[in-house]
Amino acid sequence: MFDGPEPIYLQIAQLIRAQVLSGELAEEDQVMSTTQFATTFRINPATAQKAFGLLVDEQVLYKRRGLGMFVAPGARERLRSSHREDYFDKVLAPALAQAEVLGIPLDDVVGYIRDRRKPAADPHPPEEARS
């Protein structure tokens, strides 16, 4: 865990964001304390503290005095919308750049996306449709 080359507090923040996005951590759930984080993952408590600070700034977590850190109301939706914005720049753009390197025509890429979406027995209907 947290073996990537980037600063560990960013990796911790990313883990918590992913847990909130996937629903593993629900809104108003309590997050592990810095001490628990430090002893569980064998990291400096200040590193965990720094990750929490970052997530408080992003309104993913909030602090209840004397109790600890909790997932903020609306955190999941906020993360979904910010990740949606990033999706095109950070996920799709490099994939398209690679297609260009490989000489795959854009039409083929678009065609692939259309075909993938076709099986209408969609196991993951859009959120809006479910409720």
Added chain:
Amino acid sequence: MTALPPFGARFENVTVTYPRSWSADANGAVHRTPGATALDGITCDIPAGQITGLLGRNGAGKSTMLGLLAAFRRPTHGSVVVGAGGDLRDPWEDAALTSAVQFVQDGGDVFADQKCADTLAYYADLRPEWDAGRAAELLDLFEIPVRKKPAALSRGKRSALAATIGLASRAPLTIFDEVYLGMDTPTRHAFYDALLADYAAHPRTIILSSHLVAETERLFEHVVLVDAGRVLLAEPADELRSRATALTGPASAVDRLTHGREVLDRQELGATAMVTVLGTMPDDAARAAAAEGVTVGGVGLESLFVHLTRKEARR
């Protein structure tokens, strides 16, 4: 009693030279060893209340630095000061200051030919903040037979005894010098866990010297990197981790992108090159690199340590 606040420390232009020495070999020939410079004008701070990693290769000067903080020796030139709340003073022959500094050095300062319990009783008297309950827990955790003499223990158990003394001392400045030597992996992990739990419950200043960088780097909030008696870097661990960048991809593109930057390492495999440079890449440069098929990644503390302390890297 209320716990003493954590200690900070500062090295100011510190030089330590060892005197010349003479030795004789089996044939009776006498060899003169010239005086060695252990520390060569170092200046750095040890932040109060943090865990600092003192990293360096063998003979870099780590133990000499730590011995100065504990007033086991004096600098040849320059000043070393320690203390709480920004009130830093020379610890030399200052009983109040030295009783607040626990230096756990290689081999440990123990009564080798008396029961371990005698050594523990000695430290209990010496350290005002000594936590006997914690000591008992750790002795149990590390399975140290206190009725035996340290001389009769294995290397790993002696190290564990030394680690126990450091943790139970609760000293406002606790220094572990390569304390893990001889410990097996489970014991080292148990030590790291005990250190973090103890630090979280009783914040204080801890210095851990190490060359097992990969294993210990995550424990550190601050890092001081020394090499050949000089301080190469002294900064927050997270900043250190974003110090260097590795670019991997087609050699021509990689060389163009790294042109004019300080190159730490260059590896080539056919048409692919991996070049490690000092500093970070701005986001737009990283995107431009990606468009050319070049991957931009971070560099772990251990790689950075290896690159910066290589013989060729020394000026």
